[in-house]
Amino acid sequence: MAHEVRGVIARGKGEPVSVETVVVPDPGPGEALVQVRACGVCHTDLHYRDGGITDDFPFLLGHEAAGVVEAVGPDVTALAPGDFVILNWRAVCGQCRSCLRGRPWYCFDSRNAVQKMTLADGTELTPALGIGAFADKTLVAAGQCTKVDPAADPAAAGLLGCGVMAGIGAALNTGAVTRGDSVAVIGCGGVGDAAIAGARLAGAAKIIAVDIEDRKLEWAKDFGATHTVNSAKTDPVAAIRELTGGFGADVVIEAVGRPETYEQAFYARDLAGTLVLVGVPTPQMKIELPLLEVFGRGGALKSSWYGDCLPSRDFPMLIDLYLQGRLDLAAFVSETIALEEVEAAFDKMHRGEVLRSVVVL
Template identity: 75%
Template sequence: MPQTVQGVVALAKSEPVQLVDIVIPDPGPGEAVVRVQACGVCHTDLHYREGGINDEFPFLLGHEAAGTVEAVGEGVTEVAPGDFVVLNWRAVCGECRACDRGEPWYCFATHNASQKMTLTDGTELSPALGIGAFAEKTLVAAGQCTKVDPEARAAAVGLLGCGVMAGIGAAINTGGVTRGKSVAVIGCGGVGAASIMGSAVAGASPIIAVDIDERKLAKARELGATHVVNSKDVDPVEAIREIVGGNGAEGVDVVIEAVGRPETWKQAFYARDLAGVLVLVGVPTPDMTLPDIPLLDVFGRGGALKSSWYGDCLPKRDFPMLVDLYQQGRLDLDAFVTEEIGIGDIEAAFEKMHHGDVLRSVVVL
């Protein structure tokens, strides 16, 4: 039987979110109902509320989540009721051209649940990133559920569902950061901080954190940055070059741009060493364009200019590994949980996000 639970919904553009009753259908073929234990408050949720993703209101917000599978539909074999899972928005299809060539982390036809969750009057909801986890329960495609160690703290490992995975993956998967490589991360919010942590776990050195907020730079040091640069006070490109200037280096091996702005992308471009890699993981707005850079500089510096989608992750490969590292004390996911809040506190969490007061507020149900 369909269930009525509480969920946080954005009914109209720029209006405060509301905690309302929503209807969760029984899972159909290939679907699962998950009882949500914890869900992080991500900038993407705010973008949905502000109409920055699309205008398919009303939205059921929330997507960085962990919980327990309650029921599965016909044909589901990868998870079963009782499994502890982290939700993801890359349920790969296995059949598209990316999957066919052995690169499922680029899957172009990822799955979501076929059925719709609704308001009690029957109005269909658009779940954020196909998940919608600011709710007591949610309906997802079974492939969006990744089994992990059930002893792990839900508030911490749920963050792998988006921002933390995006940052770690931008460093390790997209940027190819390995032992001995030098790294700079421009923008030390949640995603940038995760890039710093991922670079540290991979053995990179030096790791240079760049931001204009001293609080974020202090946190970056805690997470593994060996140097910090306040770009409000100095030219970050010159500062990075000075730090790595030995042996003729003109910059770092990998620069991760976690802001998503033309001016910081340009800084990242010139902060690379020759043949260095630039990874864009910050999300730009539709009006932004590439800065004016001579094409000869693009050719002359060599290397690679990349963007990172979800940290180029494959959830069934990456989530269990990262949760195991967390359980071993080698990956401090707890450091990203600034506060635990109730499901009715999301508007206040958005305000704290605006002021840079948190890495993540996490709703615990």
């Protein structure tokens, strides 16, 4: 039996989103039906709305979510109705060349639901990142559901589904920050602040937050930044070097996704240091660096895909840290809103007024 629910739809490039009736089928083999409890408003959803990812309109937006399993397909054994889950967009296949090499966090063939959710007139929807969680219920691949402790607040827990996990993972997994390291984070929105929180969890001795807005730098302090640099007023490379004995940081995390900030990150790291790109660039952006500098400075230039996370490993661990009071996921929630307020939340996010607006259902 199909389920008629409310969902946030992007019908055309740059058009305001609307709340419409969405038809969600019962789960088939390998699928799960999830009652969405909360879903964060992420920049990726805005990119979908603006046609920056694909042009497969209409989209069912929302992907940074937590909820409760309502039903599972006939062959699903690892989930059961009533399980509290965080949704993820890396449902590990276990069979691709990366999984078979023991690197499932890079899975090249992530699973999504096979059946399509539709509008009331039968028009097929493209769910954002294979999830589509700005809805009362959504249909996903069972592997996109990661069970965690149900004591967690869904509004906070769901943020691990994308931005917060991307930032924490950029520090812990991709950057391999360890105790005593110096870390600089360029860009202090939700992902950058999560990278700061991750660096603090790892025991970094010095965490330098860089942004062009003093308000965001104040937020960064709450997540563990020991020093701040306003790059609209100060050369960030010179400032980071001065704060690290003239050498540069051991790990620099670029959470903006722009050529100029990437270049800053490149020169702000110590010799043999690590640069992690977790900010998402646009297709038109290019960088130009002297190849001799790339060779001569050594170290590693890395890109972080979803914080190189393995949901089954990382989500439960981070939720445990949250429940122990060692990771303040709730601090990322700037406001809770209704489905009808998603378009306004996009505007607030674009103006840098919030870390995360979270739809609560």
